[in-house]
Each structure stands twice: as C-alpha cells, then as structure tokens.
Amino acid sequence: MCDYSLQHVASRPARVGEKLVSTTFANTFTRGFAAAEEPGIAVCLLPETEVAFEHDVQYDPEFHLFFSSRKMTARVARFRQINTDQRHAHHDALEFPNGQIVLLTRLIPGQKVVVLQLPAAAAARSEKVESTVL
Secondary structure: OOOHHHOOOOEEEOOOOOEEEEEEOOOOOOEEEEEOOEEEEEEEOOOOOEEEEOOOEEEOOOOOOOOOOEEEOOOEEEEEEOOOOOOOOOOEEEEOOOOOEEEHHHEOOOOEEEEEEOOHHHHHHHHHHHHHHO
C-alpha cells in the first residue's frame, strides 16, 4: 500500500529481491520507498512484506523539531499499516523484531533496503501471473 499522502504520486507494487531507497517525493510532505532508477515512483508494499536494511535504521523521532534523528540496530522489518481508522493520518509503518513501530514517513531519506519476501497471497498471485505469461 502507499500512504494517503502519496495518492498523487505515480506508484507500483514492490517485487521480491528489489533494491529500494527511502526518499521524499516531490510535492508531498511524506516519505516512502522508491527504486534507485525510478526516484519519482513510489514503490508500494503490501502488509506483511519483509524488508532488510543495508545499515542500522535511522529515523526522526515523533517530535523531531526538538530531538535529533535516532538509530536502531535492527535491520529487518515487516511492513504494516497502523491508525487505519484515522483517515488523515499516516498509515504506512515498519515493525521491527523488538516490537518497535516506525512510520515510513519518519525514515531518514537515502537508506537502502531489499525486499526479502512478499505476503503469501501476493507471492502466489505473482507466480500465477508469471506462469500464464510463459
């Protein structure tokens, strides 16, 4: 999924093995993921998609105007959506093995990740489409 604030940005679904970078999109006030070769296209993750960061994760705290960015030693996360009952809130987030949840819009731009695994249902649909194309 792509957050509500990216509704006017071109987007496409993530693929297994794909390398992405955290970024800020033009004419938006949010951050997300894009492929390095397609910086203006948001790459949308489905809930339960797993990603691995190249380095320790850096993010802005909730009150980032008063505090500097934070770093987390965890490098693997699972995408999920939070606050779905709040229409005008950011929903796209990453959950880390320690239970900490970080909104995508708080990720420091420039961090590289690789898509490790899509949710089982999405992976099955992808395989079915590939087999019918052959």
